[in-house]
Amino acid sequence: MIKNEWYAVLSSSELKKNELIGVKRLNMDLVFFRDKNNKVACLFDMCSHRGAALSKGKVLDNCNIQCPFHGLEFNKNGECQFIPANGINNQGDLERYNVKFFKVKERHGIIYIWNGDDEVETDEIPFHNEIDKSFVFSEFKDWWKTHYSRAIENQLDVVHLPFVHHNTIGAGGKTLVNGPKVIVSDKEKTILTSANNEVDNGQERHGPNESEIRSTYLKFKFPNIWMNNITDKIKVLIFFVPVDDENTILYLRFYNKITGIKLVDKFIGFFGKIANFIIERQDKRVVETQRPKASSLKSKENLIEGDKPIIEYRKMRQNLKGYGLK
Incomplete structure (x- = not known):
């Protein structure tokens, strides 16, 4: 994982008041x-105390959580507040029972956690500014048996469209990949690209400098949020949640403001969700077969010019992990 970053890890709608959610992230x-x-x-x-899962306990009225095994209580900062077996007047040194807590922010209907050192924590939360409060969204999530880096790369891959999505978004047989043009911003930690594919009639293939970023473009923001800007009124957003080294959860959102009437746009979003589910499953079928599970800058893969967005992603990811480009 990239250290010292805010990771999107849950949808706000999953966490209800007075409930506990135990997840691997x-x-x-x-x-x-x-x-x-x-x-x-x-x-x-x-x-x-004895290693039981706190998520099997409960939230108390004082907002502490109680361990299901022996009733120890902890506040939101992981500080042990009470050990029932010791008695009210004999609590002793509670500090040694503290558990690790994580910095959390909730924005855009997404729950983020800080994966890093407190002294370098930033207030900047990764998201795409093209999406504002005028949009509504529909959402689903899916579990992929692969490393999150592979799932992200798939959404930056313009070469696979006519093959994996031959009867959906890649219909038309546009197998010739011009460019693609890629714009990298180290400051904003973003990668921007778009497909410039054509039907192959034997014409010359254009390089990145002769290609363009079109109105329908792909944009990725580190560490784990991607967006497909389809039109000014339609966007698809995915946050790729790392579970472990071999599993990822994709939260896919279809944003739209097609009519500007939120109730109607929510109805449209239902059908957008169905369409995106079909496309997402086409990707999943193939990406889960890739070996190794995680990608890396130095690998045995023989990449082509059309893989430039993926190469740039690997370079930036390696730099952010602190390894440099040696």
Whole structure:
């Protein structure tokens, strides 16, 4: 994982007040809950006493969570507040029972956790500014048996369209890949590209400098949020949630403001979700077969010019992980 980044890990709609959710994220077992002000908290999902999963416990009226095994209580900062077996007047040193907690932010209907050091924490949350509050969205999630880097690369891949999606978004047999043009912003940690594919009639293939970023474009923002800008009024967003080294959850959202009437646009979003589910499953069938599970800049793959967005993704990911380009 890339350190010192905010990772999108849950949809806000999944976490209800007075409930606990235990999930595996970034190779860690975590428990999420909301306090009395509806603020999200996240702790390591293991009681410091005997190792039971806190997610099997409950949220108390004082907004602490209680271990299901022996009743130890913890606040949103992981601080042990009470050990029932010791008695009210004999609590002793509770600090040694504290559990690890994680910084959390909730924006855009997404729950993020900070994967890094407190001293370099930033307030900037990764999202795509092309999507504002005038849009409505429909959402579904799907579990992929692959590393999140492979899933991300698939959404930057313009070469696969006429083959994987031959009867959907890749229909038309446009197998010749011009470019593609790729714009990288180290400051914004983004990669921008678009398909410039054509039917192959034996013509010369254009290079990246002769290609363009079209109005329908793909944009990825590190560490794990991608967007397909279809039109000014239709966008598809995916956040790729790392579970562990071999599993990823895709949260796919269809955003639209086609009519500007939110109730109608929500109805349209239902059909957009169905269409995107079909396309997503076409990708999943192939990507899950890739070996190795995770991608890397130095690999045994023989990449082609059309893979430039993927190459740029691997370069930036390696730099952000602190390995440089050696």
